[in-house]
Amino acid sequence: MSTVRTRVTTITGHRLFWPLVVLLVLLAANTVHRPSFLSVELKNGHLYGSLIDIVRLSAPLILVALGMSLVIATGGIDLSVGSVVAVSGAVACLYISEQPDQDSLGGVLTALALAFGIALLLGAWNGVLVAVIGIQPIIATLILMVAGRGLAQLITSGQIITVNSGPYRTIGVGHLLTLPFAIVVALAVTLVVAVLTRRTALGMIIEAVGGNAEASRLAGVRSRRITFLVYVVSAACAAVAGFMMTANVSSADGNAAGLWVELDAILAVVIGGTSLAGGRFFLSGTIVGALIIQTLTTSVYAMDIDPQTALLFKAVVVIAVCLIQAPAFRARLRRRRPSTVAPAPAAEKQKEQVPA
Amino acid sequence: MVHIRTTITRRGLGALLAAGLLATGLSGCGNSDTGGDAGGTDKIVLGFSQVGAESGWRTANTNSIKEAAGAAGIELKFDDAQQKQENQIKAIRNFIQQKVDVIAFSPVVESGWDTVLKEARDAKIPVILTDRSVDSADKTLYQTFIGSDFVKEGRLSGEWLVEQTRSATGPVNIVELQGTTGSAPANDRRKGFAEAIAANPNLKVVASQSGDFTRAGGKQVMEQFLKANPKIDVLFAHNDDMGLGALEAITAAGKVPGKDITIITIDAVKDGMQALADGKFNFIAECSPLLGPQLMDLVKKVHAGESVPTRVETEETTFTVEQAKAALPTRKY
Amino acid sequence: MSQRHPVLTMTAISKLFPGVRALDGVDFRLFPGEVHALMGENGAGKSTLIKVLTGVYDTDAGTVTLDGAQVSFAGPMQATAAGVSTVYQEVNLCPNLSVAENIFIGREPRRLGVVDWRETRRRAQALLARLDLHIDVTELLGSYSLAVQQMVAIARAVDVRARVLILDEPTSSLDADEVAQLLRVMRQLRDEGIAILFVTHFLDQVYAIADRITVLRNGRLVGEYLTADLPQIALVEKMIGKELDALERLDSEAGRDPAAVAAGKALVEADGLGRAGSVAPFSLTIHQGEVVGLAGLLGSGRTEVARLLFGADRADRGRLTVAGRPAAVRTPVAAIERDIAFCSENRRTEGLVGELTVRENIILAMQAARGWLRPVPRRRQDELVQRWIEALSIRPADPDMPVRNLSGGNQQKVLLARWLITEPRLLILDEPTRGIDIGAKTEIQRLVAELSDGGMAVLFISAELEEVLRLSHTVAVMRDRQMVAQLANDDSLDADRVMRAIASGAQQEGLEKA
Known part of the structure; x- marks a missing residue:
């Protein structure tokens, strides 16, 4: 086997290879449709362009x-x-x-702290249901999925609350060092989560709990605490995403804000190569997954695909990515291809055999 | 090992039941205060199933109906379908069982109502559709449909634009923010608008995408429109919220809304009217949610067996910048 | 052996995994009406060969011929359909379905398009009766012992008109009676003309039933032999490829001196410890440097005792004292804090995290004890992992390989390493040598002896009496979820006496502990 081939297999075998290919194909299609798609210009000291839009709009989903x-x-x-x-x-x-004074920074910070605190409580509620009471996660979080949406509508009295606050707007549409502020926040949170999981032992412990909960318990892992913690972290991430989404349009829509984002998030995680059964997780893959999902949406708008067919278009791409990511499907593809490995030289080996 | 697994399953089942109860409790809270036999009093009993509480518009609609029912002395059994057709069908079946006098509802979607409407007809309960229609071929399944004429709203918007661009010599590029794909208001407003602007061949829709009736959607779509189309003269948004979202995108692209790009929307909710009064929008065709009093009149008439027109339009109007400034202080929603 | 042509031939099979050549040009053949034992140490390639045969893996080279025609199964389903059925070491059935459902899942007898449950039950009952198993087939499979589950798996495999039956370590969780029953069934199936591929670690079973033996070592074929031509000692030599002096030397260290350790400090004292429905109250003292062997039949409560001492289950009566201080050990965490370690019998479900690497599995317990905020520094991880990979000769010696890719024996060593780096004072080993090859077994036995010489207390659970007798200072005997005897392992103790204790329970043997 040549080293070139080994290298190629290593690259194509990487779990991010196919998602990245899909991402590049989507971007290429857009560029063919409109050559200026990839161009990024500096406008009023801000980076401006479809690529920047994609990353900025992905930010809440990434979180x-x-x-x-x-x-x-x-x-x-x-x-x-x-x-x-x-x-x-x-x-x-x-x-x-x-x-x-809606522009008061103190007021905005208080609002953020208050909302963040409430989100942590909601996360803790999920954590208690799952880790302490032992309700299956899908059921436990379904409760808050239904009730939380009602709670949001209760808070907004069914209206869209419009705010006119400079500092709050910044979270959604502001810029820092030419970059949209949302991207900076997403990068920062990614960094925090990465450090939290990979510079401490949290990541490995989480993977151990997800990989084999009973074995982890018998190894002395306090799996309840870990489980509780991840639901709180998840709610914290969602809260920041909530600030971003509402600040983006300077208004809170209890009904539409974050609608179906859980499904997009699950999809992003799966595209990224993390198994729904638990165990190993890949933050970089998740981010690529989120970027793919947002690129898909942006492509529909940028290429002006008819809304009636847009859903089908999205579904086809998603199915393709998921299939490519599925180990079983890949194995089948490989099997179809003729084997290129030469049979091992067997003749010279000394063998004993007894006649039948 | 084995009993551990069963315990979890049982717990899961219990939780499922609990969640189910919770959900029923939520959806049922609208009509839990009534109960009892509906035929007990002389009051007319109206069963009403609302789409949900998805927007300020919808909330105003709900309040109008509740207030008007109280004022007209009609007993209202209110149900919130939370955007789900199955909830709505369930609610209508409940109304039939409770033998209410009249059923009214705003259909979540257009199709799939024939069966349950036939059940209502068999039970001899008249049905009134509000706000949104159904696509049943059998028009006898319901007495009347009261609501805004979405086609007309689109047409009024288009006619205003034709009027404004009468003097234009070159092409006028229009982008359209559609409502939720497949919904009746999106389909009809699009249709009415297209019919009206056909009068001037210079008017051309260069891009049309769904912004899901939300501000975030409107903004996101408009951002791409602005990048893909160097010259946009007019934005037509199927509701105020998408228009408001698009405002942000237009400003971020360094253009002046209302001047560089003429903005036409539909609905006339408070934030939209404010934008219009501020000159950021140029025209709004009203889609009034305040159909409560008209609805109650119809309820009384169908209950009394009087004949009613099969289509009743909500009383509504259009606003220009000047009219908006005048109307804003007295707006109810 | 009456027929000349093999029903199945595998020629020059090679299988590569990243970094490992699991099979290297291996030949194998199987004759109808024969039991053919496939022998080799863990990691020799037995499981891989079976998985290649049944289509779980595809081959990198080589051919498989069934009845003269070349085949390549896309998976076990296809293999089964072609008459090649497999029963795996760890039962692959659904514990949450009934016995009958498990036997007929996917091919239920139907009448008018719907499943005919009565017929399903009747046929399941009849099928099991043929294997001399009389149980209620409507009960959930999970409510029966592993042994019964194993027999159900065989019943299912046999019922699909198999011509080739592959039994991968079917006896490792069975007790002597059940093994005898299984061997009888195997003979019956063989006489019906079925070709049986038998993988086991128990040499006496091989010599009791196998007609032919193929030996693999390190992914290569060592040779194929008629059982009659291959003495037991020669077989072992071919399997491990080295002389047996290590094993024999350990054998010669007959017995250990119970008096010496009993004089030492008591480390763990259980006083009337018990749990309703699990194990009756027992009292047991384990001294520093002492190996206490726990003997008894499968399901006699051996594992339950271990779980109570480790806090895996909560005791509902009795007291536990560790190093002279009362200890409420209600969770594994509490036990670990008191330097108690527990290698579970069930490596796959209760021991290792399959998709984590060897390194991560080894440091898991240490890391859990430190808390996630204080990660074990990478250099220290490397040091510890490297040292124990070498000390226990874990193969392949790759700390970054997912542990599920390792063979059973090597997985056991990884589990041992996990606990040894925590430097426990009491090490509880539940069947540490089950299902692993002779080489690894000897190493683990020697390790236990060394650890106890170094002062570590060990609770050693094993179904193999010889092993228990060889290693223990004291032998505690379990029967019907009661601790019925504690015997000092002096010169007078032999397998017979322990057997008698197991069989007859608490008679005069009960109070003999020195």
Whole structure:
């Protein structure tokens, strides 16, 4: 076997290879449609272009999906993130809208702290249901998925709360060092989660719990604490995403904010190569997954694909990515291809054989 | 090992039941205060199934119906379907069982109502559709449909634009933010608008995408429109919220909404009217949620056996910048 | 052996895994009406060969011929359909379905398109009766012992009109009676003309039933022999490829001196410890440097005793004292804090995390004890992992390989390494040598002896009496979930006496502990 071939197999065998290929194909298709798609220009000291849009609009999904990665790694799932997005956004916007001076930084920070605190409580609620009471995660978080959306509507009284706050707007549409602020926040949170899981032993412990809960318990892992923790982290990520989404449009829509984001997040995690059964998780894969999902949406708008067929288009791409990511499907593809490995030289070996 | 597994399953089942109860409790809270036999009093009993509480518009609609029912002395059994057709069908079946006098509902989707409407007809309970229609071929399944005429709203928007661009010599590029794909308001507003602008061949829709009726959706779509189309003259948004979202995208792209790009929307909710009064929007076709009083009149008439027109339009109007400034202080929603 | 042509031939099979050549040009053949034992140490390639045969893996080179026609199964389902059925070491059935459902899952007898449950039950009952198993087939499979589950798996495999039956370590969880029953069934099936591929670690079973033996070592074929031509000692030599002096030397160290350790300090004292429905109250003292062997039949409560001492289950009566201080050991964490370690019998479900690497599995307990905020520094990990990979000769010696890719014996060593780096004072080993090859077994036995010489207390659970007798200072005997005897392992103790204790329970043997 030549080293070139080994290297090629190593690259194509990498779990991020196919998702990245899909991402590049999507970007290439857009570029063919409109050559300026990839161009990024500096406008008023801000980076401006479709690529920047994609990353900026992915930011909330990336945040939610990072939290979801950890939950899924423990073998759980968090369906309530969309509701937490709505609640945190609603609380923050309601508090700000009631301030005499909406532009006051102190007021905005208080609002963020308040909403973040409430989100942590919601995460703790999920954590208690799953880790202490022992309800299956899908059921436990379904409760908050339904109730949380109602709570958000209760907070907003069924209205869209519009805020007019410079500092709050910044979270969604501001810029820092030419980059959209949302991207900076997403990078920062990614860094925090990465350090939290990979520079400490948290990541490995989570993977141990998700890989084999009973074995982990017998190895002395306090798996309840870990499980509790990931739901809190997930809610915290969702809260920040909620700030971003509501700040993006300077309004909190209890009904629409974060609607179905849990499904997109789960999809991003799966595209990234993390198994829904729990165990190993891949933050980089999750981020690529989130980027693919957002690129898909942006492509529909940028290429002006008819909305009626857009859903089908998205479904086809998603199915393709998921199939390519599925080990069973890949194995089948490989089997179809003729084997190139030469048969091992067997003749010269000394063998004893007894006649029948 | 084995009993551990069974315990978990049982716990899971219990939780499922609990979640189910919770959900029923939530959806049932609208009508839990009534109960009892509906035929007990002389009051007319109206069963109403609302789509949900997805927007300020919807909330105003709900409040209008509740207030009007109280004012008209009609007993209202209110159900919130939370955007799900199955909830709505369930609610209508409940109304039939409780033998209410009249059923009214805003259908979540257009199709799939024939069976349950036939059940209502068999039970001799008249049905009124509000706000949104159904696509049943059999028009006798319901007495009347009261609501905004979405086609007309789109047409009024288009006619205003035709009027404004009468003097234009070059092509006028329009981008359209559609509502949720497949929904009746999106389909009809699109249709009405297209019919109206056909009068001027210079008017051309260069891009049309769904913004899901939300601000975030409107903004996201508009961002791409602005990048893909160097010259956009007009934005037509199927509701105020998408228009408001698009405002942000237009500003971020360094353009002045209302001047560089003419903005036409539909609904006239408070934030939209404010934008119009501020000159950021140029025109809004109203889609009034305040159909409560008209609905109650119809309920009384069908209950009394009087004939009613099969289509009743909500009383509504259009607003320009000047009209918006005048109307804003007295708006109810 | 009456027929000349093999029903199955595998020629020059090679299988590569990343970094490992699991099979290297291996030939294998199987004759109808024969039991053919496939022998080799762990990691020799037995499981891989079976998985290649049944289509779980595809080959990198070589051919498989069934009845003269070349075949390549896409998976076990296809193999089964072609008459090649497999019963795995760890039962691969659904414990949450009934016995009958398990036997007929996927091919239920139907009448008018719907499953005919009565017929399903009747046929399941009849099938099991043929294997001399009389149980309620409507009960959940999970409610029966592993042994019964194993027989059900065989019943299912046999019922699909198998011409080739592969039994991969079917006896490792069975007790003597059940083994005898299984061997009888195997003979019956063989006489019906079925070709049986038998993988086991028990040499006496091989000599009791196998007609032919193929030996693999390190992924290569050593040779194929008629059982009659291959003395037991020669077989072992071919399997491990070295002389047996190590094994024999350990054998010669007959017995250990119970008096010496009993004089030492008591480390763990259980006083009337018990748990309703699990194990009756027992009292047991384990001294520093003492090996206490726990003997008894499968299901006699051996594992339950270990779980109570480790806090894996909560005791509902009795007291536990560790190093002279009362200890409420309600969770594994509490036990680990008191330097108690537990290698579970069930490596796959209760021991290792399959998809984590060897390194991660080894440091897991140490890391858990430190808490996630204080990761074991990478250099220290490397040091510890490297040292124990060498000390226990874990193969392949790759700390970054997922542990599920390792053979059973090497997995056991990884589990041992996990606990040894925590430097426990009491090490509980539940069947540490089950299902692993002779080489690894000897190493583990020697290790236990060394650890106890170094002052570590060991609770050693094993179904193999010889092993228990060889290693223990004291032998505690379990029967029907009661601790019925504690015997000092002096010169007078032999397998017979322990057997009698197991068989007859608490008679005069009960109070003999020195």
